Amino acid sequence: MNPSRRKKPKTLNSSKAHIALGLSGGVDSATSAALLLSQGYRVTGVTCVFNDADAGTASEKSSTIAAAESVCRALGIDHVVYDVREVFREQVIDPFITDCARGLTPAPCVTCNRFCKIPVLCQAADELGCEKIATGHYARVVEDTALHRFALKRALDEAKDQTYMLSLLTQDQLSRLVLPLGGYTKQEVRQYALDQGIPVAKRPESQDLCFVAGDYRDFLVEQGITDDPGPIMMRDGEVVGTHHGIHHFTLGQRKGLGVAMGEPYFVVDKDAQAKSVTIAPKDRAFISTVEVRDLNWMLPCPSAPCSVKIRYRSKPALAHVIPLGTDRSLETDHSSDHQADGNPSFAAGRVRVEFFEPQTLTAPGQCCAFYQGSVLVGGGIIDTVTFSA
Incomplete structure (x- = not known):
């Protein structure tokens, strides 16, 4: 179906309301503009x-800027460029490096949206002088x-839904945010771009980690994270090998472990202090609970069972959510969020998530998103995981 034939979303009060659109030069942001x-x-x-x-050189524009400029020319809209390398380094790259050195598996795209991309926009x-973004x-x-x-509500195109990536956005940010593509499929978006003659209609998808050109482990070495050998062990403590550094591993990893076990084994734990990597066979690599910190509630913390996502590509799993504390460190700087103060369902800054069924392993540092039906009600950062019996 052509997006132009769909029922249009409610517009702002003024038919000429001014919106600042994040324009990467890809087909999604370009179609959003159109x-x-x-x-x-x-x-x-x-x-x-x-x-x-992204910056390019003094003599040659980057492909990102050139693509964005071509879109703006084709659509007849103004275009501005903001150099945000310093804030991106401070809010995204440096925390990513620090977390990896600590043995965590961070979610830089989630934190970028909350602390860099949306604030800059x-x-x-x-x-x-724009009312909306x-x-x-x-x-x-x-x-x-x-x-x-x-x-936030899940996108019509479930395969492309990005509510998980936006789960840490504040009320101030959400109140200004317009998402033109939520009611369309990716196929419809690309076809609309082709039909409208948008220059980047056939441009390929961007990579996950925009600041890493190749293997993220090579990037960490370039950033000063050096090899620091330690033991590879079983969950019972038996040492079965030696590794070159915990930053070479991620939880759930199966290949490249450096040990031959006769059957598939997975990384199930990393301990930066002990310099150890723990592995286990598949039947001992499932988890039953996670504890989540730094929670950001858009709507009240669910008191009834809800759906929970512990990885971007994972299917939502049914779970009980049990409040453990009231630390609200992610919201303290956002005054409009305080309108919910006094409601204990908004004050839970740490929760335990108890899954109805064992789940494939996730990693501390990843994002956890909570859903009631198709609506995302909050998100936070996974702090600990507990293995199934």
Whole structure:
């Protein structure tokens, strides 16, 4: 179905409301611009330079900037470029390196959206005089009018749904966010771009880690994380080999363990202090619970069983969510979030998630997202995992 024939989402009060759109030069953000224009918005494309590759050179523009400029020319919209390499380094790259050195498996795309990409876009919007911001993420913003809170709803295209990646966004950020692609499939978006003659309609998808050109382990070495050998052991403590450094491993890894066990084994733990890597066979690599910290509740913490995602590509799993503490460290700097203070269901800053069925292993440092039906109600960072008996 052609997106232009779909029922259009509710627009802002002014038919010419001004929106700052994050424009990467890819087909998703470019199509978002075209859709917003078709709905009567005034759009300015904002391209962020996150790393040196995005910046290009004095004599040659980067492919990112060149692609974004071509889109803006074709659509007849203004285009601005923001160099945000310093904040990206501070908020995304440095924490990624630190967490990897500590034996964690961070989720840099999730934290980038919360602490870098969306804040930078909001700042650009303020400077440009824009009421709203927009991105090409596949998700839908919804409002609970009774609670005066915003949340996210899964995209129509379940294979492309990115609510998980946006699960740490604050109320201030959500209240300004417009997501034009949430009601369309990827196939429809690319076809619309082709039909409209958008220059980047056939541009391929971007990679997951935009700041790593090759293997992330090589990147860590380049950033000063040196090899530090230690034992490879079984869950009962039996040492079966030696590794060159825990940063070479990630939880759930099966290949490249450096030991031959006669059957598939998986990395199930990394201990930076002991310099150890623990492995186990598949039947001992499932987890029953996780504890989650730094929670960001869009809607109340579920008191009834809900669906939980512990990896971006995993299917939601049914679980009980049990509040353990009231630390709200992720929300302390966002005044509009405080409207829910006094409600204990918003105050849970740490929870234990008890799954109905054993789950494939995830890693501390990854994001955990909570759903009631198709609505994302909150997210946080996995702190610990407990293996099934």
